[in-house]
Amino acid sequence: MNQKVNRACLALLFMVLVLSIPAQAKEEWINDILVNPVRYWNMQVTLVGEVQNVNANPAGTTRGTYTLLDDSCPNPITIRTKDLPPVGRAFKVTGVVMQDPANAAVPVIKELERTDAGGFSTQTRNLLIALGALLAVLIVIFVVLLLKPKKNADAHPRAQEIIRPEARRENQRGAAAAPTIVVPRAPAQAAETQLLQNPIAELLVEQGGDKGTVFAVYKGTTTIGRAGTRVNDVVLTDPSVSKEQASLYFDSASERFSVVNESEKNPIRVNGVTVEKKASLKGSELIEMGKTALRFRKI
Numbered sequence: 001m002n003q004k005v006n007r008a009c010l011a012l013l014f015m016v017l018v019l020s021i022p023a024q025a026k027e028e029w030i031n032d033i034l035v036n037p038v039r040y041w042n043m044q045v046t047l048v049g050e051v052q053n054v055n056a057n058p059a060g061t062t063r064g065t066y067t068l069l070d071d072s073c074p075n076p077i078t079i080r081t082k083d084l085p086p087v088g089r090a091f092k093v094t095g096v097v098m099q100d101p102a103n104a105a106v107p108v109i110k111e112l113e114r115t116d117a118g119g120f121s122t123q124t125r126n127l128l129i130a131l132g133a134l135l136a137v138l139i140v141i142f143v144v145l146l147l148k149p150k151k152n153a154d155a156h157p158r159a160q161e162i163i164r165p166e167a168r169r170e171n172q173r174g175a176a177a178a179p180t181i182v183v184p185r186a187p188a189q190a191a192e193t194q195l196l197q198n199p200i201a202e203l204l205v206e207q208g209g210d211k212g213t214v215f216a217v218y219k220g221t222t223t224i225g226r227a228g229t230r231v232n233d234v235v236l237t238d239p240s241v242s243k244e245q246a247s248l249y250f251d252s253a254s255e256r257f258s259v260v261n262e263s264e265k266n267p268i269r270v271n272g273v274t275v276e277k278k279a280s281l282k283g284s285e286l287i288e289m290g291k292t293a294l295r296f297r298k299i
Contacts, residue, residue, distance in 0.1 A: 027045075027046045027047070027048060027092075028040070028045045028046065028047060029070060029072035029073075030047060030049065030068065030069070030070050030072050030073060030075070030076065030077045031072035031073035031075070032072070033045065033077060033097060033107050034073065034075055034077060034107065037097065037099075037105070037106070037107035040097040040107065041097055041098070041099065041107075042096060042097065042098070043096070043097050044094065044095070044096050044112070045094070045095065045096075045097055045109070046092060046093065046094045047068055047070065047077070047092070047093050047094075047095075047109070048070060048090070048091070048092045048093075048117055049068040049069050049070035049076075049090065049091070049093075050068070050069055050070075050088065050089070050090050050091075051066050051067070051068060051085050051086065051087050051088060051089050051090075051091065052066070052067040052068070052069050052076050052087065053066060053067045053076075053087070054066045054084050054085070054086075054087055056084060062082065062083050062084050063081070063082050063083075063084070064080075064081070064084055065078050065079060065080050065081070065108075066078075066079050066081065066084060066085060066087075067079070068091070068093060068109075077107065077108070077109060078100070078106075078108045078109070079093060079095065079108070079109045079111050080098075080108055080109065080110050080111060081111040081114070082111075083114075085114065089116070090116070090117040091114050091115065091116060091117060092114070092115050092116070092117050093109065093111060093113070093114050094111075094112050094113040094114075095109040095110050095111045095112045095113075096109070096110045096112065097109060098110050198218075198299075199216040199217055199218050199299050200217055200218065200250055200298070200299055201216075201217040201248075201250070201257060201296065201297060201298050201299055202214050202215065202216055202217060202296075202297045202299060203215040203217065203224075203234060203248070203287075203294040203295070203296060203297075204294065204295040204297065205236075205292060205293070205294055206286070206293050206294065206295050207288075207291070207292060207293035208236070208238045208290070208291050208292030208293065209236075209237045209238050209291075209292070210236055210237055210238070210292065215233075215234045215294075217248060217250070219233065219250075220249065220250045220251075220252065221247055221248070221249055221250075222234060222247065222248040222249075223244075223246075223247050224236070224245050224246045224247065224248065224289070225241060225242055225243050225244050225245035225246070225262075226238070226239070226241050226242065226243045226245070227243070228243030228244070229243065230243060230244050232244075234248075234294075236289075236290075236292055238289075238290045238291050238292040239290075240266075240290030240291045240292075241266070241289050241290040241291075241292055242262075242263035242265075242266045242289075242290075244262050244263065245261075245262060245263050245266065245268065245289050245290075246259055246260060246261055246262055246263070246268050246287075246289060247259070247260050247262060248281075248296075256280065256281075257280070257281040257282075257296070257298065258278055258279065258280050258281060259275065259278070259279055259281055259287060259296075260277065260278045261275045261276060261277060261278070266289070266290065268287060268288060268289045269287070269288040269289075270285050270286070270287055270288075271285055271286055272286075272288075281296050283296065283297060283298045284296070284297060
């Protein structure tokens with residue numbers, strides 16, 4: 001559950017980052033626009049230059065025009081704006097190239113955005129502030145979810161190794177060394193509901209660091225993986241196995257077994273076939289995960 005929430009938070013953060021990046025028009029030279037205005041009619045452009053003259057229209061307001069000059073030529077270009085800038089300051093101006101109402105052959109720029117050369121506009125600065133606040137909220141949510149204990153952490157104690165009496169008697173009779181039989185041990189108060197009276201299947205490790213170990217299956221749901229946050233019934237030491245690798249299920253109504261892959265980056269294989277979600281088990285299948293191979297056997 002926490003992994004899904006974390007992925008959702010990261011996806012939301014990525015979307016905010018993408019949406020908050022304003023589209024930047026290509027920077028143009030003023031001389032190019034003045035020489036060939038037809039090419040730029042109704043096109044959004046970005047210019048960088050110094051404010052030369054300011055003309056308020058109507059007088060006494062902040063609306064009007066100003067001229068902008070860059071290093072491309074000695075002639076400035078006229079900018080129409082609702083917020084006149086100070087003379088002598090350098091700005092980056094983004095706007096749309098339009099025809100001068102008094103002379104259709106002369107281009108003027110309708111200002112859309114203006115920033116100090118190399119600085120941020122008010123709109124961009126507000127977006128960055130909002131993004132920072134959202135990022136802080138997402139970090140807090142992530143930390144809370146990371147530190148939140150799982151509700152069922154105490155309901156499934158870590159499996160403990162138990163040698164079944166059958167294996168002990170075989171050793172006493174001088175037979176070949178029997179494999180270690182590992183069964184899950186449930187709390188005393190929940191023993192009747194957690195475990196069945198007799199094992200219903202076995203998982204024999206035929207390959208990997210736990211080779212020779214037999215895990216007895218006493219439960220309708222048996223979790224498999226390395227030691228980690230989730231307390232697994234079948235705990236493997238193979239570092240290439242995920243902490244939440246898979247689960248073995250037994251349907252008591254149909255008396256059928258199935259195995260479900262629970263790792264997105266580390267799929268399991270049954271008899272050499274990759275299992276993306278779920279596979280049915282009839283008996284004697286070889287289940288591979290990481291560098292470990294377990295033989296499934298019904299009892």
